[in-house]
Amino acid sequence: MSSVSSDDDMPLSRTNGHVSSATISKDEDRRLDKSMSKGKSLPEGLSIRNGPVLEESTTNGVAKRKSRASNASAVNYKDESDSEDGAPLAKRRKSSNKVDIDSDDEPISKKKNVKLPPSYKETSVALSDDDDEPLGNRLAKEKANFSEKSKKKPTPKKVVKDESDDEPLSKPAKRRQSNGASASASKKANGVKKEESDSDDAPMVKRAKTAPSATKAKATTTAKKPAAKKAAASKKAKSEDPDDEDEEAEEEYKWWEEGPKDDDSIKWNTLEHNGVIFAPEYEPLPKDVKLYYDGKPVELHVEAEEVATYFGFMLHSTQNVENPVFQKNFFGDFKEVLKKTGGAKDRNGNKVDIKEFAKLDFTKIYEFEKARNDAKKARSAAEKKAAKAEKDKLEAPYMYCKWDGRKEKVGNFRVEPPGLFRGRGAHPKTGKVKKRVLPEQVTINIGKEAKVPSPPPGHKWKAVQHDNKATWLAMWQENVNNNYKYVMLAANSSTKQKSDYEKFEKARELNKHIDRIRADYEKDLKSEVMADRQRATAMYLIDKFALRAGNEKNTDEEAETVGCCSLKYEHVTLRAPNTVIFDFLGKDSIRFYNEFTVSDQVFKNLKLFKKAPKSAGDDIFDRLNTSQLNKHLSSYMPGLTAKVFRTYNASHTMSKLLQELGKKKENRNLTTAEYLKLYNDANREVAILCNHKRTVGAAHEAQMEKLGDRIKGLQYQKWRTKMMMLDLDPKLKKKKGAEFFELDSELDEKWVLEHQTFLVEQERTKITKKFEKENEKRVADKEKPLPEKELKDRLKTADELAAKFKKENKSKKVEAEGKSPTIEKLETQIKKIDERIRNLNLQAEDREGNKEVALGTSKINYIDPRLTVVFCAKFKVPIEKFFSKTLREKFKWAIESIGDNDTWEF
CATH class of the missing domain: 1.10.10.41 (Yeast DNA topoisomerase - domain 1)
Structure with missing residues (x-):
């Protein structure tokens, strides 16, 4: 799909400096081939664009960036779908000033011989159990094996959805009940039990329940009568207290069961909300603080x-x-x-x-x-509780809005407080003052018929509009980078969930086109048209090495960050025969330093794109920008952009890895901890593929040491339990052998004494905290606090424990503990301890394997959540082990649409 691009198609900023010729002659191609055959490289030496690569504890001289939200209260899952689509056209940032990138993480270095992520026709990758081998090398070997496996195209399995699929996976016990036998079904809305909540979670107004679908009407008939009595009682109770009117359960909105809308550009028909909370006024310092x-x-x-x-x-x-x-x-x-x-x-x-x-x-x-x-x-606990209650009372009116009559949670209803801008990485504006945002800077977006929220006394809104094609509720412009800030719905809202769903469906659609796209850009790598050859080379780098697309930036006003399309001469070093070294500042000003082995043709092309008279400051891809690249991609598939490749490659790879896990007999009947590690191993491979790297945390070694001490503590507990068995029956030493009762070799006498001291102090702390809590509760209930003598009496338990350890160390014997101890009970305890030790060892291996790889970004933003749900269904693992409560709400559409179906494929 080649197309000639003229100089006129390029933005003015790209025509500055030296520009490559419009076409490549056959003679020039031959000269390049000849120079490459002699092993010459251009330029010589290594790019030291951002200084030498030393320890990875710092980035550009700045300590490791910590992930932080602009507002501590906001739940923000930034992904490709969280764009400015909801912003008014006049307010959107120009594409020339926006970096077209989509991830937080720096790539894994030293990944060599990495082949293209597989198309849907290729088979899956087997997981390696060798954690001692470098992750990048393991991935390279595994991906190299793709071509040796079966090339049969997997036959998609038809998904048959039944009524049980509407039940959340987190409720397996409920799903096992028969469809018509559960009398408690009437307590649920659409089959989902309503969680208990306080008044802050109540809907803003009552709304009528929609009628159940015809397919479920029969199943709920048997539950109507008992439910009616409870509903009547509930209605009577509510009528006695009008303030609790909003507590009535409302039926859950399952948008994924609806058909497509006539007009997808219309986001809502009615919208009501109460505006935003502004930062509190400044309180002057005391006179003695200067x-x-x-x-x-x-x-x-x-x-x-x-x-x-x-x-x-x-x-x-x-x-x-x-x-x-x-x-x-x-x-x-x-x-x-x-x-x-x-x-x-x-x-x-x-x-x-x-x-x-x-x-x-x-x-x-x-x-x-x-x-x-x-x-x-x-x-005190009572004071903290009172302060939280006051805070909750203040925030309650702003936490929810009414979106088409439904109660939806608002994500970031607080306006950012004034302070100092920090930025990420080596941002040029770090330290500048973020001014206080006033109501006069805020635009409110709300339904025409809704009541406009009142601004603080003495102020007025900048504007009020009724744009039902926008998904934001309020907007203002901050002063540091002149970016627009938006108040949006929370991550678990139907609007955000739809955005996630559409993103992953778009990636699934790429399955049908990926082979053709790859074949076309491989062909265009040799095109005589310079624009087409540059575009094909950029697509190769984006697809194979997960480089972000990038775009032109105003470096005087913004951080000098780049992506693939905006790479400059000094960012790329070529080393014969086919190694490319990238050294530039990526998203958030995080340094990207990496060496890749590329095909001979791509190496040759990059050499051509750096041809003299180009020098530092000149663009590598001077006849290509992100808009042109995405326009070309959209000719294959509507809505296809460079960003979609990352989601596709991540989800496709994860799908194949999980399929491979399901085929192995040894993966049956494992423990939950073992399944969790298998999943994390697969997730790790995806994170490597997406170049999600993190520096080893300063606390990692301390955490591993602490985990090791926990394992040793269990080993010591296991030894004491065995010694108790000897106390009950000394003949067991001959029967089981003396070796069975020996102390583990890792537990030397010094460690045992330190651990015993720790256990005694732990007991003291536990007793003291419990005593203090009891007294706080008594004071809150206006009762007399317990005397200090009571605490001293309770602490005698810790003294007795210390005396017991001292006696055991001297006699080398341990007296049996517990109520009516028996050999059988003690053996059961040993089995439980063994299980805990095994789980902690798995956890330690997992944590060590993840110390340089960020799993969260890929799991939340790039791996289709339905794959995780399928994994849970296949191996009977609780979804809670993979998704927190917040993520379960965010991915409710995936959990409920898949249910127990373990045959769904990406």
């Missing part, structure tokens, strides 16, 4: 003092406050605020000229904030 300059306290206007607290409260975050760029940007904005508010003054009212950042001392401000936070943490 900013110091050159060792002396200074007086500041309240606005300047607030900006000073932004930096002072962050002194604990050394990776930010010690960053020279962060300091420079903050100081620049701080001086502007000082100039605007009259500057700083000393105690006598004389003006203080603040010129040097190094002379500023925020220590007193930090100490004040730390003391305030410590006091907050030290509050």
Whole structure:
């Protein structure tokens, strides 16, 4: 599918510098082939674009980035579908200023000989049990074996959906009941039991239940009579308390059972909500807490003092406050605020000229904030409960909206508080002041017939609109990057779930086209048209190595991050015979440094694209941009973009890996922990494929050591239990052999003594905490607290335990414990301990294998959740082991649409 692209098709920003010729002559092709046969490479040497690659604990000189949301309360699952589709056209950012990338993670380095992810015609990859082999090498070997396996196209199995599929997988006991026999069915809405909730979770208004479908009417008939009595009683109780009217259970909206809409662009017909919560007003510091300059306290206007607290409260975050760029940007904005508010003054009212950042001392401000936070943490349980109740009461009106008459949860209803912009990686604007957002900056989107929420007293909204083609409820523009912020529905809302569903369905659709696409770009790798050859090479890199597409950026205003289409001369180094070294800043300014082995033709093309007179600053793909690439891809399939390849390759690979697991006899009748590790092993392979890498956490070694101590603790407990058996029957030593009763070789005498001390202190802490909680409860109930003597009496248990250990160490004997101990009971205990040890060992292996690989990103954003549900159904593993409560709500459509069906395929 070749097409000639002229210079006119390129954005102006791409015509600057040296541009490749429009066509490639046959003579030039032959000259390149000849130079490659001699082993020449262009350019010579290694790109040191971002400095040498040292330890991976830092990135571009900045400590490892931690994942954080802009708002602590917001649940944000950013994926390809979370775009600006709901934004008004006038407000959307231009594509030239937006990086077209979709993942948080840096690629795995040193992956060589990696072949193309398989098409749907190819067979699956067998999992390797050798965790000692580097992950990248293992994946390369496994993917190399694809071509040696059967090339038969898998026959898709017809999915037969029955009524039981409507039941959540997390309720297996319920699904085993017969369709018509459950009298409790009437307590559910559409077969799903309503969870208990407080008044904050109540719907904003009552709404009538929709009639059950004809297919379920018969099944629910037997439950109507008993349910009617309870419903009547419930209705009577509610009529006595009008405030509880909203507590009535509403029928669950199963959008995945509906047919396609006539107009998909219409997102809602009616929309009601209560707006947003603004950040609280600034509370001035106490008079004795000051900013110091050159060792002396200074007086500041309240606005300047607030900006000073932004930096002072962050002194604990050394990776930010010690960053020279962060300091420079903050100081620049701080001086502007000082100039605007009259500057700083000393105690006598004389003006203080603040010129040097190094002379500023925020220590007193930090100490004040730390003391305030410590006091907050030290509050009693009753005080914390009261504070939470007050907070919940304030937020309750904003947590839910009414979307087409349905109650839907709002994701981020709080406006970001003012502070300092941190950014990610080496962001050029880190440290700049994020100004307070006022109602005059906020646009509200709401239904025409709905009541417009009132802004705070003395303020007004910037605008109110009724755009039912947008999915956002409120919008404003922040001052640092001039980006638009949106209040959207929560991740578990029907709108977000539909977006997830459509994303994975689009990836499934790619199954039908992937072979043709690959065949076409392989052909175009040799095209005489430069634009087509560049496009084919970019598609090869995106498909094979999961490079993000990238786009042109304004580097004066934004971080200098790039993707495949915006790679420059200095980002790519070629090393004969066919190794390509990438070194650039990817998404979030995280360094991408990687070496890949490519085909001879791709190596030759990249050499051509770097041909003199090109030099640093010139584009590699100077006749291609992301828009052109995606336009070409859409000719194969509507809506196909470079992003879809990542989802397709991840889900397709996971599907094949799970199918392979199901075929192995040794994977039957395993424990839940063993199935969990098998799944994580497969997920790890997908994460490697998607280049989801993370640096080893500073706490990893400590966590592994702690896990090792837990295993040793169980081994010690197992030994004590065996010694109790000897106490009951000394003849067992001869019967079972002396070796059976020996202490594990890993448990030396020093460790045993330390562990015994730990157990005694653990018992003391447990008793003390329980005592304190009891007293807090008694005080809350206005009862007299227990005396300290009671605590001393209880702590005698710990003293007795210490004395017991001392006696055991001396006598080398352990007295049998428990009520009526027997040999049989003790043997049962040993079996349980063995099971716990085995599970912890599996957990340790899993954690060690994941120390450099981020599994969460692939599981949440790239692997079709229906594959996880199928895995659970096939091996009878609870879905809770893989999806948290939040994820179960987010992927409810996948859980309920698949149900117990273990034959569904991606």
